[in-house]
Amino acid sequence: MATGCMITFRSVQPCSRAPFRAGPILLPHMSRYWSNTVRTLTPYVPGEQPKLDNLVKLNTNENPYGPSPRVIEAIHAATDDGLRLYPDPGSEKLRAAIAGNFNIPSQQVFVGNGSDEVLALVFLALLKQDKPILFPDITYSFYPVYCALFGIGFETVKLDDTFQIDIAHYAHPNGGIIFPNPNAPTGCLLGLAEIEKLVSSNPNSVVVVDEAYIDFGGGSAIPLIACHPNLLVVQTLSKSRSLAGLRVGFAAGHADLIEALDRVKNSFNSYPLDRLAQAGAIAALEDNDYFESTCKAVMTTRGQLVSNLEALGFNVLPSAANFVFARHPHHDASKIATQLRERGIIVRHFKMARIDQFLRISIGTDNQCATLMTALREILA
Numbered sequence: 001m002a003t004g005c006m007i008t009f010r011s012v013q014p015c016s017r018a019p020f021r022a023g024p025i026l027l028p029h030m031s032r033y034w035s036n037t038v039r040t041l042t043p044y045v046p047g048e049q050p051k052l053d054n055l056v057k058l059n060t061n062e063n064p065y066g067p068s069p070r071v072i073e074a075i076h077a078a079t080d081d082g083l084r085l086y087p088d089p090g091s092e093k094l095r096a097a098i099a100g101n102f103n104i105p106s107q108q109v110f111v112g113n114g115s116d117e118v119l120a121l122v123f124l125a126l127l128k129q130d131k132p133i134l135f136p137d138i139t140y141s142f143y144p145v146y147c148a149l150f151g152i153g154f155e156t157v158k159l160d161d162t163f164q165i166d167i168a169h170y171a172h173p174n175g176g177i178i179f180p181n182p183n184a185p186t187g188c189l190l191g192l193a194e195i196e197k198l199v200s201s202n203p204n205s206v207v208v209v210d211e212a213y214i215d216f217g218g219g220s221a222i223p224l225i226a227c228h229p230n231l232l233v234v235q236t237l238s239k240s241r242s243l244a245g246l247r248v249g250f251a252a253g254h255a256d257l258i259e260a261l262d263r264v265k266n267s268f269n270s271y272p273l274d275r276l277a278q279a280g281a282i283a284a285l286e287d288n289d290y291f292e293s294t295c296k297a298v299m300t301t302r303g304q305l306v307s308n309l310e311a312l313g314f315n316v317l318p319s320a321a322n323f324v325f326a327r328h329p330h331h332d333a334s335k336i337a338t339q340l341r342e343r344g345i346i347v348r349h350f351k352m353a354r355i356d357q358f359l360r361i362s363i364g365t366d367n368q369c370a371t372l373m374t375a376l377r378e379i380l381a
């Protein structure tokens with residue numbers, strides 16, 4: 001800001017004390033500039049990204065293994081004078097790589113800056129309808145945030161007593177349906193036959209399946225898009241491809257659904273994926289051996305962690321994800337989380353009805369999970 005800017009609301013003050021470093025007295029006045037939309041927002045709060053090193057970080061479902069070495073090479077190679085140029089706005093090569101992986105045409109693929117961005121555009125482009133949309137009562141807590149941002153009505157549909165999605169409960173008129181598969185934060189998987197039934201019985205609305213964790217034991221619904229023009233599948237490279245820091249997500253669906261997303265994207269940000277992200281993501285998709293071996297390692301560790309937690313008396317929901325959702329019948333979840341934190345281990349606890357006695361624990365390396373188990377044995381003793 002120019003040094004001529006010396007004026008705050010109340011009086012003449014040096015600029016260095018104006019808005020950014022303003023004390024509490026100034027803040028209420030600043031919000032008067034906010035739009036009505038902003039005033040009513042309750043933004044999503046992501047899991048903590050602590051500044052401390054040496055923590056055992058099992059709270060945000062990142063992959064404990066680094067990305068494929070080929071990703072790092074590709075990003076190095078793309079780090080050159082070319083950065084003065086805008087990236088390919090249509091991410092054509094990346095979309096072709098994704099299309100090749102799933103054996104679908106590129107026109108059926110949309111990419112975005114993380115699947116959170118893809119989802120945001122999906123809400124605006126496809127789920128903003130006259131009728132309310134439906135999603136589970138326990139699910140990714142970003143969905144209601146997008147609804148509030150875009151003015152989309154929604155109804156939540158209760159998971160059954162075992163925390164599973166029951167598709168029979170979705171059989172009423174709606175403006176669209178969205179759920180993660182496996183669901184978050186439960187980790188429970190819905191079978192493809194059920195998904196196909198749900199899609200077929202809702203021909204008038206779009207069904208969005210958010211497959212952030214599908215590579216850890218589920219079957220993707222992407223092959224179903226060939227027969228179901230109202231099915232959109234969203235995936236991310238953040239979890240199974242170990243690239244949460246690169247921000248790449250994508251959607252697969254009928255070309256007309258993809259066109260809707262393109263229209264919104266090109267009305268908002270033509271270049272959502274930078275050059276390095278496109279290069280790194282392509283390399284990640286080309287290294288399926290690495291991808292398969294790291295996913296397998298995570299699943300093996302998950303199996304061991306589940307047995308160890310059960311041996312300590314935890315109830316663990318069946319997980320097809322890179323995390324488990326567990327509760328102990330005799331120990332308060334939030335107390336356990338606090339005591340783990342004191343030992344340098346962070347897990348996620350949601351203060352929400354029905355799940356406030358659960359902990360969501362990301363699958364770490366074998367060593368990290370051993371550290372967790374040692375701490376839990378101490379805490380529960």
Ligand SMILES: *Cc1c(COP(=O)(O)O)cnc(C)c1O
Nearest residue numbers: 114115116140180212236238249
């Ligand atoms: C992690 C996650 C995402 C977001 O992934 P990004 O691609 O990193 O934005 C979307 N949906 C669910 C259910 C997730 O858990």
